[in-house]
Amino acid sequence: MDNEIIEKIVNTAHHIYDKNMIIGKAGNISIIDESGEYIYITASGTDFKSLKYEDVIKVNINDLTYVSSENRVPSMETSLHTGVYKKRSDVKSVVHIHSPYATAFAFSNRKLRQQEGFGEITGEYIAEVDYYQPGSKKLAEHASDALKEDDSVLLKNHGLIAVGKDIDEATLLCEYIEGIAKTQYITHVLNL
Numbered sequence: 001m002d003n004e005i006i007e008k009i010v011n012t013a014h015h016i017y018d019k020n021m022i023i024g025k026a027g028n029i030s031i032i033d034e035s036g037e038y039i040y041i042t043a044s045g046t047d048f049k050s051l052k053y054e055d056v057i058k059v060n061i062n063d064l065t066y067v068s069s070e071n072r073v074p075s076m077e078t079s080l081h082t083g084v085y086k087k088r089s090d091v092k093s094v095v096h097i098h099s100p101y102a103t104a105f106a107f108s109n110r111k112l113r114q115q116e117g118f119g120e121i122t123g124e125y126i127a128e129v130d131y132y133q134p135g136s137k138k139l140a141e142h143a144s145d146a147l148k149e150d151d152s153v154l155l156k157n158h159g160l161i162a163v164g165k166d167i168d169e170a171t172l173l174c175e176y177i178e179g180i181a182k183t184q185y186i187t188h189v190l191n192l
Helices: 003-018 078-087 100-107 137-146 167-190
Strands: 027-032 038-042 056-060 093-097 127-129 152-155 159-164
Touching: 003 027, 003 038, 003 056, 003 093, 003 167, 027 078, 038 078, 078 093, 078 137, 093 167, 100 152, 100 159, 100 167, 127 137, 137 152, 152 167, 159 167
Parallel strands: 127 152
Antiparallel strands: 027 038, 027 093, 038 056, 093 159, 152 159
């Protein structure tokens, strides 16, 4: 087990919780190791507020076998994470959250407009993936396909997923999208 990677995941989970970007036990975080053979991912049903080392599972990227010290199982979205890593060699971390404002857009019929402030604007709106059952093969396929072209996507009726060259970049992108979602929500309310 790579304690440095685990520590980054634990610290990021606590940061995400402290920033009110997670509701309950909904969300997951992963980092791929240097070999590209394993990912470290939060366990299924993990509370980010109290996440600890034992809540991070080492998973083989190819056959999804895993090592767990306390009979924990990896997140139900493990296939989504491994799918992203297989399609994007530049991605080293995946962060999936259900932050309130971005998730509100994911549940609404309104699109979330891209704004300046986080790199090049590649389209008018944040990319979206149709609704598929959480943890399903279809969600993993469609979301990882969408993330071949974009660094973030809204999962319809579900939440937000972002990727980065490291966990800090993926987390910062989540924070940025939550911020623009909040701004656009307030703008919509003010324009009613």
